[in-house]
Amino acid sequence: MEFTELADYAIPAGTITEWIPSVGPHATTPVLAGWQPDNRPTSYVHEAHLRSSLASPRRGRESWLGAAFEIDGPLDKPAFRRAVLAWIDRHESMRSHASIDEDSGALSRVTAAEGAIDVWQVEQERCVQSSEVYEHLQYLFDEFTSPLAWPAYAFVTLEPLAEEASNRVTVFFAADHSIIDGLSTVLVAHEITALYAEAKDQVPAGLFEAGSYLDFGVSERRVHEELENTHDAVLAWKHFLDEGNGELPAFPLEIGRPGGVHAPQSGLSAWILDAERADAFSVACRKTGNRLFSGLLAALAVAGAELSGDTRFRTITPVHTRDQPHWVSSLGWFVGLCPLSFDIADAEAFGSIVAQATEQVTATKPVARVPLDRVFRALDASAKPRFVVSFMDVRFAPMAENWHDWNARALRSRQYDHDVYIWINRTPRGINISARYPNTEEATSNVHQYVGALRRIVDEVVDTGSYALSGRAGRERNLDASSTGPIATNQ
Template sequence: MEFTELADYALAPGMLTEWLPEATAQWADDPRPASYIHEAHLRRTADGTHDDGRESWLGAAFRLSGPLDHDAFRVAVREWIDRHEPLRSHAELGADGLIRRRTVPPGGIDLDEVRHEFEFDEDTVQERVLDLFDELTSPHRWPAYLFVTLEHTDPEDGCTVFFAADHSLIDGFSVVLVAHELTALYCEAAAGPPALLVPTGSYIDFGAEERSAAVGVDHRHSAVDVWRGALMRSKGRLSEFPLDLGPKPVRRVAQRAVSEWVFDAAQAAAFNALCHRSGQNFFAGILAGVAEANLALTGNTLLRTVTPVHTRHDQRWATSLGWFVGLAPIEFDIAGAPDFAAATARAAEAISATKPAAKIPFARVEEILGVPIRPRFVVSFMDVRFVPMAQEWPEIQARALRSRHYSHDVYLWVNRTPHGVNVSVRFPGTDTATENVVRFLAHVREALTAALGSGTTTGQ
């Protein structure tokens, strides 16, 4: 599944309906705390002046076949909201600096259905959906999520479902589950087969357990050591993208994005075999390719970046909706590496060495070190080949969506799907950044392709 912005999703003209959650039951005080990352997000966005603007949502788009059954869709969304407790809960940052939570019980949420009885063209669909998502997904309001359906009028029937939620409710892996769960519940509600979704735990319980586990962490913990060392070596700020991005614009300028497929399924399998022959994993091979691109363009053999790491370590959280993400700094040197296998081995050693960092919430590490952890160059990897319905993603035009960003950083996502490997990158909206990030991505692709073609490469 590709991670793109709404502007890059193929739209059709049609009739829009907005589905806005509303509480029909009494809110109850809930003593469970926000997770560390949720609290940090609330505090960072409290005054609306953080670098990345007000928008911080993730979302999904996918198609349902045939005319939309509005009643069945309503039932499906209500069942889905009952399934995932964070959608029925709200953690609010008060004027006194304290965070308080309130929660609605299952069955306590309905949907306000707003139908537009006229046809939208493609441009107006994009404008309307984007405005709704930007406006109605703030972490400081409830609900911080919504659905929009587009019933096609041309060239074929069918319906596209759009969903967005603030990042505090959802992460990248949660996003790729949305199409399957909603489709299964919709088919069941329309008198189809049972959804048969596996039971799932609540991210709110995860946050409470995370807090309890982190109480005893202090400056002696290995995770703190990893971050302390990374920050010292990068002089107190995490390392930037290796090439020039140009000066940060004085006014807010939306970031640009590129998405491309670097391997098909067969090539991905061959690359995986290449990595495993040298005793390493797929992600280590990807990082080796990034390091070789860095060497080719800068002459620097040292690669420093940050990678997200999932925290779904218990089966209860396997299909939960939430922000199950830790961070780990990655640093390795490929100087003298004779071939791709050696470079991959060094990347694997770096991954292993920094694993402890992701086990402790980085917001807790910030508290201990008294230093903000602000990634500026991130390389993310997800293997989503075995997510339910993954084989059908191209057929139903399933995409993961992200909001516009305005920060002066570079994020690179590598996703292995049943159909190959997609690389998506967002970067500052300057001409200098565009030229250099596109050039860097081309060298990463060349390094990976060369490794695949020959089995070994030094990149030197």
């Protein structure tokens, strides 16, 4: 499944229906509306997101993730409504709202019980131009998914024009990042499709039980309430910050200067390996005793060294924190951050760089279990991620084999920051790489060069089983198990 902005999705013309959750819209008090006080705290990352949203002029606007996918038409609206309500009852985080008092800074929460939610069904005029649909969706999701108000999410269905040959209905969903993460977005298509089939055709949805993200926040706070400065995570991040003179790593190439007027970032999406070649790349990595993600990190490190001359690879990578079976099907922001840093100057072979990557991931992955905001509080420090590399293997997500037929895609909102984020997803179709970066000539040119170099490196590994390192990335040797040195523990 690709991960792109809404503008990169092929949106047809058609008739829009908005599906907006509500809790007792005519009630005069929160209790009568179905809201009940809830003393469970947020997760650390949710709280940090709320506080940064309050402090930002954008007030949480455009911090959403989402999904788009198709279902068979014609649309049975009563069944779709029942599916959405069942989905909201399934996920407690969709029936809860956390807020921060702007005067006192106190955090509080209210939660509605199962069955307390209704859905406003808002019918819009038919749009004869796809651009009208795009503009409507962009405005709706940007304005109505703020973490500072409930609901911080919405569904939209798009029925094709009568004259269109296709009878497929497109479903769009968006939610603020505070209540969903990247894996959550790939679960939405499967769950809504299954619940719709159950509501429409009495086909059992068969969904796994989902734990509550609210309970995850409680357990996370309990575990990390006391955090000493001698904790491994604190020491690891302190060393990482010191290595960068107090800053988190930046993209290895120039991305230009921030403009005076904030413009939306640019982006790209490319399939760098099909399924067969992704398997071949994975086999080449396993022959060195390592895994595919380490091979991709090694390729990124070599690409950066060849293009910039700097042999030290530094980045941050997200790691999921779904450490219990009941979190697997949950919706929430189950993500920690892992600092990665290794120098390939003395590498004798690409295989040894792959092993270095594995060693770093193995050593620092436990660090991601501790929320970064909690670490920074212990260090009395602050720094903003500037170069992030995310990897997800979603081949075994529920119904992943149907994503292509469903025209399914994960979506992200526009961003205005001066940073570079790269997402690499391994799907049933192969490996896709997406990126967002500043809308400058330098960033556009250099990010494309970087992705091109990555593609060239992995292609050579697939085609020959080796990659000859240039002089700047190490002495020229081939990738094979005998030249990797000591084998690190697999991630």
